[in-house]
Structure formats: C-alpha cells, structure tokens
Amino acid sequence: MPLIVMCGYPCCGKTRRAEELKEYFEQNCDRKVFIVGDGALDVDRNTVYADSQKEKNVRASLKAEVERKVNKDDIVILDSLNYIKGYRYELYCLTKHAQTPHCLVYCLTSDEVSSSWNTNRYAAEQYTRDIFDALVLRFEAPDSRNRWDSPLFTILKDDTLPYEAISDALFKRKAPPPNQSTQSQPLSSANFLYELDKITQDVLMAIFNAQKTSVPGDVISVPGVTRTINMAELRKLRRQFISYTKTHPTENTGHISNMFVQYLNKSLH
Ligand SMILES: Nc1ncnc2c1ncn2[C@@H]1O[C@H](COP(=O)(O)OP(=O)(O)OP(=O)(O)O)[C@@H](O)[C@H]1O
Numbered sequence: 069m070p071l072i073v074m075c076g077y078p079c080c081g082k083t084r085r086a087e088e089l090k091e092y093f094e095q096n097c098d099r100k101v102f103i104v105g106d107g108a109l110d111v112d113r114n115t116v117y118a119d120s121q122k123e124k125n126v127r128a129s130l131k132a133e134v135e136r137k138v139n140k141d142d143i144v145i146l147d148s149l150n151y152i153k154g155y156r157y158e159l160y161c162l163t164k165h166a167q168t169p170h171c172l173v174y175c176l177t178s179d180e181v182s183s184s185w186n187t188n189r190y191a192a193e194q195y196t197r198d199i200f201d202a203l204v205l206r207f208e209a210p211d212s213r214n215r216w217d218s219p220l221f222t223i224l225k226d227d228t229l230p231y232e233a234i235s236d237a238l239f240k241r242k243a244p245p246p247n248q249s250t251q252s253q254p255l256s257s258a259n260f261l262y263e264l265d266k267i268t269q270d271v272l273m274a275i276f277n278a279q280k281t282s283v284p285g286d287v288i289s290v291p292g293v294t295r296t297i298n299m300a301e302l303r304k305l306r307r308q309f310i311s312y313t314k315t316h317p318t319e320n321t322g323h324i325s326n327m328f329v330q331y332l333n334k335s336l337h
Contacts, residue, residue, distance in 0.1 A: 076175035160216030
C-alpha cells in the first residue's frame, strides 16, 4: 500500500538503501515489496538526462508504474533521482488519491562523495561528468515543511536506516515521533546536514593530521587532549555529535566547528 520515494544526488546510494528497506520489510512484515526504478526501463541514463523530453517520458513511465503497483497490501519503493519538487508533489497527489501513506528517504551526500562513487563504478553504470554536474545543479532538495516531502528521513552515508520510524510513518499512519530524521531543517540553511557532515569531517582530519607531528601532551586543535586518539574514537564522537546536532540544529553553520571542538573537549576529559 504505502509508497517510499527515494531521493538524492546521482550515485548517492539510493538503490543500496532501497534494497536495505526491501529486505527489512520482507523480513519484518508479511508484505510484498516492489522496487520501481529506471534500471528496469532499459534506458541509457546519460541519453535520458541529456534530453528533457526523454527525461519527462521516463518520469511519466515511472509514475505510471507506481500507480499500477500501489495497492492495498504491497509496499512500493520508487528508486529514482526524484529531484524535481513538482514531480514529488505529483507523487504525493497520487498517494493521496490512492489514500495511502507515503514518505521520503533522502540519501544526503556531498557532490564530491557521489562523484567519487560514480567514478569507481563500472563504466556502463557511470554518469558522464557533464550529466552528473548538470543533475547536481538541477537538484531541488526536499524540505520537510512541504507536505509532499514529509515525513522526510534524511540519511547520511554512514547512518543506519531508521527502519522502525519509517515503518511507523507508513503503517501507523501518524507522523513519526520527532527524532533526528524528522526534524525540520533550519530555516536559514537548506544545506545544513551537508555542512554539518563536512565541517565535522574537516575538524576530525585536522586533529588526526596534527597528531602525526605532535607528541602526547602537545596542545593541538583540541585543547587538553594529552593522549593520542585513534580514528575510530574520533569517528565515534563525530557520529554522536552529528546525531545530537541534527536534533538541535544551529542556524549559523559557522558555529559547527567550535561546537564540535567543544564537544570533543568535553567527551575526551
Ligand atoms: N553508503 C555508502 N557507502 C559507500 N559506498 C556507497 C554507499 N552507498 C552507495 N555506495 C556506492 O555508490 C555506488 C552507487 O550506489 P547506488 O547504485 O546505490 O547509488 P544510486 O544513487 O542508486 O545511483 P543512481 O543515481 O545511478 O541510481 C555503488 O557502487 C556503491 O558501492
């Protein structure tokens, strides 16, 4: 019955997440799960995304397929870029018409990360540089304040999917409890989670690199640290900080570095 709409940059892990969801729902509820995606349409994506008419036709085919599949019992996952706000609105109208719940799963990556994953793919699966860049430019990020983008689950590359919250959003037919995945993005920055991800990673690398030339007791980027911290520890603290900050976003992304360093100081004492 319900529809899960995947969304994100080209090569950001949508199919991987869609498969994870399929596996979860097949194992945990007695329902069939269908993934509808451009992969099944036998089209060359580089040709399609270079031609707006062809792209429109593909979108229409995918929507028609979703419409056919959405029924009382099954779960449909639409695994495509779904990067146009108006298209997501049409999908929302479709679910409203079918009186079925829906939610959006947004795989959030930076263009650098997606681009490097793209380069490491088999040649036949790769987006060309031009198409990749054009799609990143055209991307219209979801915003949970829009009813067609809500409930919105924003997933970073190292996150575990919030399966239960997604399941509740679909089957309990109520908004999931306000947690990190369903919080609105801060008003001033649509890019907040990306900034959060990038800035904390930069701080982490600065500490890690500084340790290469310092001795225990040296004051480096994190004052008071008198022991060497390995990368696994740093990553764990970064994950904790990101989880916390997603639920307490700051409007000024310029504060993220300082907040993260303070968090490290507190956690390492
Ligand atoms: N969380 C992740 N961590 C590391 N690598 C990943 C992750 N997610 C995806 N990848 C890599 O990125 C590549 C693309 O993954 P996937 O096919 O899931 O992306 P996609 O967004 O569905 O791509 P497309 O836009 O072509 O449909 C894969 O080769 C995979 O190895």
